[in-house]
Amino acid sequence: MLSEQDLTYIPQVLTFWDKLSQTQKNQILKNITPVHYEKGSRIHSGGSDCIGVLLIKKGNLRVYILSEDGKEITLYRLRDGNICILSASCILENITFDVHIDAESDCEVLLIDAITYQQLCASNIYAENFANKLVIDAFSDVMWAMEQVLFMSFDKRLAIFLSDEIARNQSDILELTHEQIAKYVGSAREVVSRMLKYFAQEGIVELSRGGVKVIDKKKLRELVI
Amino acid sequence: MLSEQDLTYIPQVLTFWDKLSQTQKNQILKNITPVHYEKGSRIHSGGSDCIGVLLIKKGNLRVYILSEDGKEITLYRLRDGNICILSASCILENITFDVHIDAESDCEVLLIDAITYQQLCASNIYAENFANKLVIDAFSDVMWAMEQVLFMSFDKRLAIFLSDEIARNQSDILELTHEQIAKYVGSAREVVSRMLKYFAQEGIVELSRGGVKVIDKKKLRELVI
Incomplete structure (x- = not known):
């Protein structure tokens, strides 16, 4: 019914x-x-x-x-x-x-x-x-x-960037906009947003207005290798 | 007009x-x-x-x-x-x-x-x-x-490509470099060269500088199935 x-x-x-x-x-x-x-x-x-x-x-x-x-x-x-x-x-x-x-x-x-x-x-x-x-x-x-x-390029590239950043900042939270990340990795904002959304669906990151939080470092590392 | x-x-x-x-x-x-x-x-x-x-x-x-x-x-x-x-x-x-x-x-x-x-x-x-x-x-x-x-093993993929091409061109001789074939099948040149060498050893094709000649269509078809 x-x-x-x-x-x-x-x-x-x-x-x-x-x-x-x-x-x-x-x-x-x-x-x-x-x-x-x-x-x-x-x-x-x-x-x-x-x-x-x-x-x-x-x-x-x-x-x-x-x-x-x-x-x-x-x-x-x-x-x-x-x-x-x-x-x-x-x-x-x-x-x-x-x-x-x-x-x-x-x-x-x-x-x-x-x-x-x-x-x-x-x-x-x-x-x-x-x-x-x-x-x-x-x-x-x-x-x-x-x-x-x-083509296996961009997910790896973004994963490498996120790994490097959390290591550098000694924090799992990155206070960066998608726009800023796009600049750093040399891509377009839409491409970064889409990939971050995918990472979030896979349980690798959590997205908030102000940034990105890595919640599964093991999965992130697997993407880098 | x-x-x-x-x-x-x-x-x-x-x-x-x-x-x-x-x-x-x-x-x-x-x-x-x-x-x-x-x-x-x-x-x-x-x-x-x-x-x-x-x-x-x-x-x-x-x-x-x-x-x-x-x-x-x-x-x-x-x-x-x-x-x-x-x-x-x-x-x-x-x-x-x-x-x-x-x-x-x-x-x-x-x-x-x-x-x-x-x-x-x-x-x-x-x-x-x-x-x-x-x-x-x-x-x-x-x-x-x-x-x-x-999903497909590469020998099969290459065999399908060669079969399709000789049918399409109505000629057993394909004037394509290994580089070009690699592009068409979405692989690397080295992988194509290696497999073509194997096909040549098996008596399926003859290789020349300018291209590939299919000499045993029956064997080629067996790979496709």
């Missing part, structure tokens, strides 16, 4: 809601299910799965690819307020690759099953366009992750 | 043509330009460029990423009849990464400039949806390329 909160949340995150007919709205509301995932559980396993579109109310998901010999590469993460579209990859005609999706924490999601969303896309181009844009967001995230993995 | 052939070609490849008003059609026809690119020329260079959407009448384009230290990884290729959308990345709001695009052969394209296509997207959701789907196609191609680079 949907709560009052869910009924407010759905039109908020499905930004095409106003472009739906009343019938289409009812169709979604009838076929959307609250689901709980335990921390560590597998939500989606490659091409064999196609549960549907996940509106994340609370929790973190990790989307990754898996090689035949078990090697994993994280593509991106999703959290509160995000929408997971690749768990509905079977209804996206131009998607030909497989990903895996795990719950990294206990998760509360609203699930629109794949068939319902597919029917909606067939009858409403705004719903289709919304899904496509979510895929393109994922594409941008994936490109970023891939460049880190393949 | 557009030829009669161009006027037939445009509605064929822009599959949303029927969804355009006469004004929108005229707007495109007024702002589409035949362009010739010489083999080897750079068509698009990362974030600084945004020429527009390319309808490829004839020729091959290579789309790739480039690291700060000059390492290249080929994402995908486009050919006759394909449409290149990432050369208009600035008008795609959800695209935050940069690619480079080169002409691998002499190319004849029809160019719709970025501003014109952007205006079209703003006034016609079918045009926007068409562009988004092209991006998603690219995403699938990129995922495939990435999995090759990240």
Whole structure:
């Protein structure tokens, strides 16, 4: 059963809601299910799965690819307020690759099953366009992750800088803006911000308005090597 | 000036043509330009460029990423009849990464400039949806390329590259240096040289100063499987 909160949340995150007919709205509301995932559980396993579109109310998901010999590469993460579209990859005609999706924490999601969303896309181009844009967001995230993995330069460079600074200052807290860090490492502020955000997601640093606090020196050192 | 052939070609490849008003059609026809690119020329260079959407009448384009230290990884290729959308990345709001695009052969394209296509997207959701789907196609191609680079053993990757190239060129002789092959497959020259030497020892290829000749296609195919 949907709560009052869910009924407010759905039109908020499905930004095409106003472009739906009343019938289409009812169709979604009838076929959307609250689901709980335990921390560590597998939500989606490659091409064999196609549960549907996940509106994340609370929790973190990790989307990754898996090689035949078990090697994993994280593509991106999703959290509160995000929408997971690749768990509905079977209804996206131009998607030909497989990903895996795990719950990294206990998760509360609203699930629109794949068939319902597919029917909606067939009858409403705004719903289709919304899904496509979510895929393109994922594409941008994936490109970023891939460049880190393949070119392996900037994460290392930033990790080296942070290691050097905490050693030099004899403090785990660096009172530096992203702008200042960017100047020191010879990069752009946006690039630094994005990488620090990634470090924070990985539990390596904590970010605050005034600076950066290193909370896992072991992980930071592993990046440097 | 557009030829009669161009006027037939445009509605064929822009599959949303029927969804355009006469004004929108005229707007495109007024702002589409035949362009010739010489083999080897750079068509698009990362974030600084945004020429527009390319309808490829004839020729091959290579789309790739480039690291700060000059390492290249080929994402995908486009050919006759394909449409290149990432050369208009600035008008795609959800695209935050940069690619480079080169002409691998002499190319004849029809160019719709970025501003014109952007205006079209703003006034016609079918045009926007068409562009988004092209991006998603690219995403699938990129995922495939990435999995090759990240997961596949290198002998297999090189064998696939050589197979594809001899099929594409319809010749068993590839006039490529080890350096060039390394760029295409996203590896280092030394790694390519070592593997080619191994392939030569196995009687799969013959090496000469100017290139590589495949002499045992059966063995090469066995590596690909």
